[in-house]
Amino acid sequence: MQIDVVGVKFRHGIHTYSFSPNGGEYKVGDMVVVETDKGNDVVRVVEKAKTIDASTLEEPLKNVLRKATPDEVVKAEENDKKAASFLPEVASMAKQSGLDMKIVAVESNFDFSKITVNFTAEGRVDFRAFAKKLAERFKTKIELRQIGPRDAVRYMGGLGICGKECCCSQGYGQSDHISIKMAKNQNLSLNPNSISGVCGKLLCCLAYENQTYVDALKSMPKVGSMVSTKDGKGKVVYNDLLNRKVSVKFEDESSSEIKEYDENEIKFEQK
Numbered sequence: 201m202q203i204d205v206v207g208v209k210f211r212h213g214i215h216t217y218s219f220s221p222n223g224g225e226y227k228v229g230d231m232v233v234v235e236t237d238k239g240n241d242v243v244r245v246v247e248k249a250k251t252i253d254a255s256t257l258e259e260p261l262k263n264v265l266r267k268a269t270p271d272e273v274v275k276a277e278e279n280d281k282k283a284a285s286f287l288p289e290v291a292s293m294a295k296q297s298g299l300d301m302k303i304v305a306v307e308s309n310f311d312f313s314k315i316t317v318n319f320t321a322e323g324r325v326d327f328r329a330f331a332k333k334l335a336e337r338f339k340t341k342i343e344l345r346q347i348g349p350r351d352a353v354r355y356m357g358g359l360g361i362c363g364k365e366c367c368c369s370q371g372y373g374q375s376d377h378i379s380i381k382m383a384k385n386q387n388l389s390l391n392p393n394s395i396s397g398v399c400g401k402l403l404c405c406l407a408y409e410n411q412t413y414v415d416a417l418k419s420m421p422k423v424g425s426m427v428s429t430k431d432g433k434g435k436v437v438y439n440d441l442l443n444r445k446v447s448v449k450f451e452d453e454s455s456s457e458i459k460e461y462d463e464n465e466i467k468f469e470q471k
Contacts, residue, residue, distance in 0.1 A: 201254045206264060207247025208234060211280055212307060214354065214370070221249050222263040231268040233310075238343070242268045242276040242310040268310075276310035283308035283315055290317055290334065297330050304347065305355040314341040320352050349399035358398045360405075366397065367404035382406040385413045387441065416441040420463055427468040429461055436468075 205218040206226055219234050226232060230245045254261075268276070283306045291303040301321040308315045315338055319325075327344045334342040347355075354368040383395045383406055397403050421427050421436045427448060434448035437458060444463040449456065 202251050203254045203261065204249050204251055205261065206245055206249050208232065208243040208264070209246050210241065210243050211276070212305070212355070214368075216246055218252075218257070218261065219264045220261045222265070224264060224266065225249075226264065226267070231273050233265045233268050233272065235262050235265060236309075238316070239309050239313050240265065240311070242272055272310060279308050279310060279312045282312070286315070286338065289337075293333060293337070294319070294330065297333065299325055299327065299330055301325050301327070301346075302352075304352045308340075312340060314343060316343045316345055318345050318347050318351070318355060320349065321346055349401055350397075350404070353397070353399040360397055360403070361394075362405075366399075367408065368397075368399070378402045378404065378407045382410045382413075385410060385417060387439070413441050416444065420444070421446060421466065421468040425468060427466045429459070429466050431459060434459075 204221055206221050207216040208219055209216055226245045226249070228245055228248055231242055232245055233240050234243050287303055287306045290306055294301055294303055300323075301319045303317060303319050305318045306315060307318070315334070317334065325346065331342045331344055334344075350368050353366055357369050358366050360366050378401070380390065380395075380402065383390060383402070386406070386409065388395055388406075395403055395406065416439075420439050420441065423436050423439060425436050426433055427436055427446070429448055432450060434450040436446055437449045438447040439445075440447070440460075445460050446463060446466055447458055447460050448466070449458045451457075
């Protein structure tokens with residue numbers, strides 16, 4: 201079955217979510233009210249309506265209810281700032297309660313009917329009593345949500361070892377499976393300090409760039425293998441995967457020479 205969807209983003213979100221336009225017409229940039237499991241919220245339309253196969257959806261589609269009024273947009277922004285200002289107090293209350301958790305962000309839905317407290321912790325935390333204290337203090341529903349190191353950095357922001365804004369803050373890496381094999385594919389040092397981000401996990405960009413290296417590895421000789429060149433046979437000692445160049449070592453009784461060749465200048469047995 202074919203259905204229409206529009207793509208939206210939540211205020212602090214980096215991912216695009218599909219909602220049914222529910223008979224309405226919306227353009228990119230419109231602020232709209234949507235229904236969610238946590239109540240209604242104000243979000244921004246980032247993708248115009250398109251038709252998709254319903255079988256591709258992982259969860260039941262929820263509706264865009266209507267365009268948000270200017271007052272609702274202002275109210276959502278004010279409540280968002282109000283919730284964020286609670287972070288120091290919530291962190292202090294968690295410490296006083298003896299909970300081993302780090303409060304990362306405090307958010308609310310647009311009408312302040314629910315506050316979501318995002319935190320990190322080494323293990324599971326029994327926060328039931330703490331949630332009751334927060335509800336009594338702020339007079340609204342409370343949801344505590346334990347998040348991982350990557351999500352924590354996404355909320356707080358920061359600069360990676362490359363000097364640029366962290367990938368996760370820009371929407372990269374959050375849905376990717378990242379493994380040490382990706383670092384090996386890219387001939388990177390396996391020193392944890394070199395391939396870990398500020399979150400302490402493997403760099404998101406390993407996944408972002410990995411396919412380019414995987415494709416190059418398929419067409420280039422393995423390091424240590426023998427290849428034929430215009431200068432004779434030699435052993436591969438290094439592959440420059442991005443530039444598709446191969447370094448070949450030639451040995452004879454008098455010298456040990458290394459020459460670099462373009463990928464198409466050598467012959468070898470394909471893997």
